[in-house]
Amino acid sequence: MAATNLQVSFCGIRLLNPFLLASSPVTDHQDMVARGLDAGWAGAVLKTTTHPDEENSIAYPMMAGLEPGSHLVGLHNTDLLSDHYIDEMCTQAIWLKDRFPECCIALSVMGTTRAQWEELVQKASQAGADLIEASISCPQGSMVEGDGTSYGSMISQDARLTEKVTRWAKEAAGKTPLVVKLSPGVTDIVEIAQAVKAGGGDGICAIDSIEGIVGLDPRSYAPLPVVGGFGTRGGYTGKAVKPVGLRCIADIAAATDLPLSGVGGIYNWQDALEYLLLGATSLQVCTAVMQQGFGIISALTDGLSRWLEEHEYPDPMAIRGLGLKQLVVHEALPHEIRVVALIDDEVCIGCGLCHVACRDGAHQAIVFADRLAKVDREACVGCGLCQQVCPVPGCIQMVNA
């Protein structure tokens, strides 16, 4: 029975398991967070809060999905900061820490001036937050006044600003670890990660949402979600962003020694495992919880601990970064390997989708007759497209030619 120890240490903080609730609507109130922690989450980064001088007015609706429904591909939001300003969030953090001393209670803050950053971080630190997360990566409207940046750009898109804000925040944080959250929307995320290190940051959280337009309303031509005939750029999250998140974590892990919190498209324990193998120590989840609730934590921890036990690893720390050495540049792949597709006739349901995909998207190597697909091994180059479109898991295997 799944008994493996799932504890990890992140920036010197002991976590009961690697799974934290990400700063988002799921952590906007102490009662919600308490339910999440009761369900088994190791901690929560409370929804990003700011200084009361800042106006924070959300327009509704603010959600739109790519392929909405139970197979939601990605979720787009035009949400902003928490409705609760720093003092209120500190009160909630104190209440939560009192009720859940074993859990990690982190505060996420975002300011617009040096004075604001210092005040926000100091208050968070004084409130006893286990961690402080500097949000410099939200695609919706972060800025620093008087520093030459225009409204709407992100601090974390500029290495110089990132280092400067990290230093302000770290000096104000004192002994409380400071984690900086980064956007994937940059030319070179390693450069930004190194700026966090140079500024004295204790850890990095990646990735924040991806700036995008999820779709248009065909009647008004307005981006979704439509608000009174208009729409705006938003942050894209969910299953679809995992590949971007994994790539960013791998790049950062290869270039710095800072502890990493992986976030982006974690829906199940295998996603979690991938982030850990590429260098993350802790993990953050938002969209999967927004879709399926806090209860998914039991499937996450059960699956991860069984895998660790089966592979005889004592805890998640033991696998950190183990996948990095298999990640190579394209030229380093063994090009002499030859594989072909093998279709299991016993399992094939005769849909013909592999045939069509191969015919029109690859090398015309799958013959379809009498509702049976057969691979022409001479014509098959082993690209693997058929395996990706087959609706029956396990029906098509790529085997040595």
Added chain:
Amino acid sequence: MIHEKQRITGEMMHQGHALMSAGRCLGCHDAPCSRACPAGVDVPGFIRRFLDGNLQGAGALVYANCPLGVTCGMACPTEMLCEGACVLHQARQPAVPIGALQAFVCMQYKDGEPPEGLEKAARVAVIGAGPAGLGCGVVLRRHGHHVDLYDRQQKLAGLVDRVIPAYRLPQALVTHDLDRLSSLDMKFTPGKSIDQQAFDKLRAAHDAIFLGTGMGALQTAEIPGQSAEGVLDVFSFLEKARAGQSPGVKDRIVIIIGGGNVALDAAVVAKRNGAREVIVLYRRSRDEMPGWQAEYLEASRLGVEFRWLSTVISIVQDGGKVRAVLVQKMRLIGDMRDGRRWVEPDGDQPVIQLPCEVIIPALGQVVERDWLAELDLKLTSSGSPIVDTDTWQTSLPLVFAAGELVSGGSTIVNSLHQGMLAGESMHAILVGKGG
């Protein structure tokens, strides 16, 4: 309808097909499938783990609530339980094939379960090692108590592993469930008949007793000529067939009397074992028939003939061998008894003679009265021990009972669950927390 076929034929799904089916599960909140399961199996939970590639976690989750996970997945009337409650029906779509998926994930489950240690463990005798007894024993072992299982038969699992046709529930599937329980180390004494003396001895040697002897006796009807050669005991008939022996109906005309699941099983088994003709005689109409729809459809598909409103009034013999039955047609009358309409002989219809060579009465099961009546137990008029509805305790202190023995004819999963509930109650009382 692929899963219907699979349930009837006892075949496992292919993993790819199972994943496709599992992907249709919406993961409903307060899942109606779980609520409809007598054992409360966490259906969306095990399906999610399966989809996540966590097969062992999926199996463990099923087995936590349902220690006969494969057996119930294959043999439960799922269309009346979990699958019947599936939300997809609201969208006029077929249910997720939960039973077949449950059997699949449980068959992949490899671990046994180590019992928890308990410092002051009690010793409990479980009499009757069918679903109720096993359910009770498993729960008590999980709490760390010592469990001694006793059964009159040689095998565990009671009627489940004796009379359910092998094409519906192959031996290997029951064995898988039982193998998983073997790590619990319950001490099984087979071939143990219980009488008052034996009961008193067990009671003296144990801290508590659980009675889960079910309904092992067949209901009898006095039909003139029933001792003729060719009148078969339905349990022996089904047992022979399940054991792979010829049950002796090849090329014969077989009459089955009754309309329950045992009658339907017997009809299908007779047909599959080469009977020339199989006719089911039921004294009420199809609407009153207690047998499950899926079993009836399977029998009809195989060519079993059903004659409704037909009662056998006597058996015609020739040289001591069955030659025919005399059938009286019945008619429905308005009176309701046990929720069904009653019947009376239809005097306007002539008595018919139906030629046949084998007759298998399957008129239902009852509690065996003999040894129970010897104990100092308070019994109902049908011979079942009266139990406290909260604790499952009988009128004898620290003697508990559940399953079909207490509640009458039911499903495997229901008996299993009742046994588990009784086990929890026994644990609470034995460690001084309840009662």
